[in-house]
Amino acid sequence: GRELAPRLANRTEDQVKAVQIVFQNPDSALNRSHSIRHILSRALKRLGGLTGKALDTRLEELVRSVRLTDRHLAVKPRQLSGGLKQRVAIARAFAGEPRIVVCDEPTSALDVSVQAAILNLLADLQSKQDVSYIFISHDLGVVRYLSDKIAVLYLGRIMEFGPSEAVFSGPHHPYTEALLSAVPKLDRTESARIRLDGEIPSAANPPTGCVFHTRCPRKIGAICETQEPELIEAEPGHTIRCHIPFEELARLQKPTAVEPA
Ligand code: SF4
Structure with missing residues (x-):
């Protein structure tokens, strides 16, 4: 702002x-x-x-x-x-x-x-x-x-972009996943809130590789620290910037994979 x-x-x-x-x-x-x-x-x-x-x-x-x-x-x-x-x-x-x-x-x-x-x-x-x-x-x-379309930004970079429905229904970028875990559910069902550890890095001096790697709960290894992922179209109009393939994000984020709060 x-x-x-x-x-x-x-x-x-x-x-x-x-x-x-x-x-x-x-x-x-x-x-x-x-x-x-x-x-x-x-x-x-x-x-x-x-x-x-x-x-x-x-x-x-x-x-x-x-x-x-x-x-x-x-x-x-x-x-x-x-x-x-x-x-x-x-x-x-x-x-x-x-x-x-x-x-x-x-x-x-x-x-x-x-x-x-x-x-x-x-x-x-x-x-x-x-x-x-x-x-x-x-x-x-x-x-x-x-919103009709949503762009999720972290340190000034678009991490996920797509129609509102697709961004909310997932699969999500790990940052979007953490943000959504903090939103109270209308149907009052509970899901585990994902807490992001550590300080938000400076946008003027962002981390190498994926800028979210210092706080990402789903970090997969050295590739996250050295290579910035591309924004890849996961489904028509819905793009995600992450080294984890879309199908794998879908599997990891299935409701059954979430630990109870
Ligand atoms: S690229 Fe790695 S650090 Fe970045 S969001 Fe994906 S898993 Fe997390």
Whole structure:
């Protein structure tokens, strides 16, 4: 998250319009000294090229689309709760009818009680507008709810990529397997949680070979330390970066192979 802003700073004006970002913390994204009306009107003018009556009409629509009301337009960000501020940030991102919205952990700074409402809002906006999300999150439950395709990253490398269903149903990359073992199951069945030992290495100075080898519970030997595995297509559209063949991962990860908790 923290690394995202500088990397996006050099975009052209058209890219700025096409790609918008909703940050983790709406406080740092909204100008504190302006009213919500000013913040959204400015975005509609700059990103949507609107003025006068057209701007007022669109402002009203935009405010309704994120389930805010006129009452919220007169106030400044600090007078709103975290969830309401995030709605303003989302409205601003949609002001220019973007093609892609990068959602960088958009609910992780919010109270658990309002997280679901914001996710529902994002899902709703996506189904109504012609927009794609790049949704960055550590919360696999949230990722599953919103994503069509999932990329699992470790130290900035894609370890697994595929349709959401395939990534969740497996076979999994050993890192994905460990992440999924920590997610509570809806059917309340228990499975052994895989704990990853050791510190996360620095992305600037990653381990040799497979970057996950210093913590991988399924490491198979020296090859993991010396050779970086390729991203291999295990099944159509589903790729995994691991020296263990796909069929072997499937065998190792069968539910019967998991020790009870
Ligand atoms: S290549 Fe080796 S260390 Fe890397 S994920 Fe596969 S088994 Fe683990």
